[in-house]
Amino acid sequence: MGKEEIKLTQYADDTTVFVKNTSSVEVLLRLLEKFKKCSGLEINTHKSEALWLSSWKERLDKPFGFKWPTVSVYALGIHFSNDANLVHKLNFHGKLEKLEKILNSWRRRKLTLYGKINIIKTLGL
Secondary structure, eight states, X not given: OTTOOOOEEEETTEEEEOOXXXXXXXXXXXXXXXXXXXXSOOOOTTTOBOOOOGGGTTOOOOGGGOBOOSSOEEETTEXXXXXXXXXXXXXXXXXXXXXXXXXXXXXXXXOOHHHHHHHIIIIIO
């Protein structure tokens, strides 16, 4: 992303992986199969989602038994898509509206300046 390379992000039992090509997916799946043999844990391919990005966005094939949404994939709190406007809308507009509602609910209270600052720091950030 930009000049940064992100290959893997994880939170609890959710994993998001960015790979270069289908060969990389095959290597990943072989590695996960080895992990399964050691741990007894396995990937649920029926719940797993994948999305063709960038120059591959026009591909129609749906390999590996994953779900292949056409619009966006939601992973670890972030929407990914080939549509920059949609990504902006899904990742920022909804969150800004929610934040506005939360902050407006506190507006009725007669808070000091420090109280308002505390609410914004606590709920807004």
